[in-house]
Amino acid sequence: MRKIHRTYKFRLYPNREQAELLARHFGCARFVYNHFLNQRKEQYRLTGKSDNFYAQERSLTELKKQEATTWLKEVNSQSLQFALRSLETAYTNFFKKRAMFPNFKSKHSKNSFTVPQHVSIVGGRLFLPKFKEGIKCHVHREITGKVGKATISKTPSGKYFVSVFTEEEYVTSVKKSGKSVGVDMGLKDLLITSEGEIFKNNRYVKRYESKLAKAQRHLSRKKKGSRGFENQRLKVSRLHEKIANSRADYLHKCSISLVRRYDTICIEDLNVKGMEKNHRLAKSITDASWGIFVSMLTYKAEWNGKKVVKIDRYFPSSQTCNVCGYVNKHTKDLSVREWECPVCHTHHDRDVNAAINILRFGLNHTSAGAVDYTGGEEVRADLSESRSSAKPEAYKSLACG
Incomplete structure (x- = not known):
């Protein structure tokens, strides 16, 4: 039995008064974030330094006392402090090169604020500070863990949701199978396994593209x-x-x-952001959402005691014959879907062959510590620092397309 962090997302149905109070919370949290982001930028421009979280927290207290911004007292104070904490996190991620420089928040995008404590869901209602009567909540599944913070959001379509962060003891119902599989991610098919199983790419953006274009044309x-x-x-x-x-x-x-179905899942560690720089395939790569898939696969494997092995993105999985090991450089072009090894004359399906090689490489290098396990710091095998950050065969094949 292990402790895990799980988030439950429920739909909210606030009445008119509650919707107005939620709107004030959204606006105040957004104002605090933007105000102190602008303050940091100005301070750095003038002095080369800027206040940290604790200095800005004291400034927030003084800001509430000013007559022009006394309306900040109408909302939960801890939510405003959490907006400052989010700004501090954004700056930390930027300086550690994990994210871009923080942007100002817009009221026209997704609105949200976080309540760090005193959150409860009882009798189908969400109880928060400033909401004594509770907001009607559609609790479609039982919360089994200890409730922590909650984030209330409003989507651009006008729907309200709450994401409740919990810590709970997790007992997996997934049994060990003793099987391992290699997974090749692609655009023609979303996933291809080393056993030949295909998960099709539904291309949702393309499916709704005409409807979306028509709706946006009417909007303009x-x-x-x-x-x-x-x-x-x-x-x-x-x-x-x-x-x-x-x-x-x-x-x-x-x-x-x-x-x-599998205890060990081997996948490529693709540089999705780097591949998205190719404008001809950026739309398709974004629609495939490989990064989101890998995140889902990773945390689900961790919860259930399974292992995800990420292999080096420079390994020529689709070019290598899985029978004799011959590397066929003529298959760099993505238009080549099948090929025959000139050495052992084995006929290969490009994607299945890649998945088999990914599985073999992952299993062979697991004990040597040359691969990356379920997130964390990346550990490369025989990488050259002068190489590009993206998979080479992707760029060369895209240039031909």
């Missing part, structure tokens, strides 16, 4: 601020929401299917 003809503009904006937002929900549902099904 509406007058901003009018009722017609708002109604059409909601239609566009719901289409985007449909695409995101459909994709997430499919990726959840793919990831849990692999975790239930």
Whole structure:
């Protein structure tokens, strides 16, 4: 039995008064984040230094006392402090080169604020500071852990949600199978396993592309601020929401299917952001959401005592014959879907051959410590620092396409 962190997401149905109070929370949290981000930028521009979280927390207390911003007292003070904490985290991630420089938040995108404590869900209602009557909540599954912080959000389509962070003791119901599998991620098919199983690429953006283009065309003809503009904006937002929900549902099904059947799953450590720089395939790569899939696969494997092995992205998995080991450099072009080894004359399906090589490489190098396990710091095998950060065969083949 192990302790894990799990997040439960539920739909909220606030009444009119609660919706207005939520709007004030969204606005105040956004104001605090933007105000102190601007303050940090100005301080750095003038002095080369900027305040940290604790200095800005004291400034926030003084800001509430000013007559022009006394309305900040109307909302939960801890939510405003958490907005400052989020800003501090954004700066830390930037300086550690884990993220880009923080941007100002917009009210036109997803609005959210976090309540770090005093959160409870009782009788189908969410109870938070400032919300004494509780907000109606559709609790579609039981919360089994200890409730911690909660993040309330409003989507561009006008729906309210709460994400409740919990710590709980997790008992897995997934049995060990003793099997291992290699997985090759692609665009023609989303996933191809070393056993020849194919998970198709549903291409949700392409599926709804014509509807989305039509809805956006109608939106561009509406007058901003009018009722017609708002109604059409909601239609566009719901289409985007449909695409995101459909994709997430499919990726959840793919990831849990692999975790239930295999104890060790070997995958390539692709540099997705680097590959997205190719503008001809960026849309398709984003739609495939390889990064989200790997994240889902990783935490589900960890919960259930399984192992995800990430292999070196420079390993020529699709070019190497899995029978004799011959490296065929003529298969760098992605248009070559099948090829025959000139040495042993074995006929290969490009993707299945790659998955078999990924599995073999992952298992052979596991004991040597030359691969990366389920996140953490990347450990490379025979990497050259002068190489590009993306998989070479991807760029060369994309240039031909």
